[in-house]
Amino acid sequence: MINVRLPGVGAFFSLIRTKPSVRAEATVAHGFLSTLRSIVGHRHVLTRPGETRRFRTGYRFGTGEVLAVVRPGNLVQQWRVLQACVGAGKIVIMQAANTGLTGGSTPDGDDYDGDVVLVNTMRITGIRPIDGGRQVVCLPGATLHNSRRSSNRSAGSHIRSSVHHVSALR
């Protein structure tokens, strides 16, 4: 930062000059975010603190900074997002509904040794009845309510219990 006094004005103005290395980092980060946006769409890459807060905050505890929250819409997008993250050396935290109670679903603190990308899978909602509708394969954004509806539709009255066995495919 350089303070400049303009003759006759009597006020200080601050010119902010960023170092070349900082500019290069910003360009790389921008390129990485553009890659993520090209995979999942612009509105599914969240970067502003206000819009990422609910994803960054654990149900019981834990909060921290993220470079972005990315919300893939299907498994191929998820795979491509992970490929991009690994290729760029980012730290990845996977998250579904963020109701976990152990602190694993969110960042915690600010001492990570790199950028954290939080990949939230709640848009991946597929439900596939198998075995004549006696079982369902639920992708991580599938809700219990929808999986029960889906199994009931394809298997008549097979599944009625509130104890509904679901294997989330992650």
Ligand SMILES: Cc1cc2nc3c(=O)[nH]c(=O)nc-3n(C[C@H](O)[C@H](O)[C@H](O)COP(=O)(O)OP(=O)(O)OC[C@H]3O[C@@H](n4cnc5c(N)ncnc54)[C@H](O)[C@@H]3O)c2cc1C
């Ligand atoms: C009010 C309340 C009541 C609860 N009651 C119960 C209960 O009765 N029984 C019970 O068992 N649990 C209960 N839980 C705990 C919680 O709901 C479960 O642990 C739930 O399974 C978490 O699912 P989630 O989709 O929210 O996972 P998240 O919280 O999003 O993630 C949980 C963990 O899995 C990891 N993860 C998520 N997605 C992936 C992925 N694709 N690949 C790799 N890792 C991944 C996350 O990083 C995190 O460590 C309760 C929680 C709350 C808040």
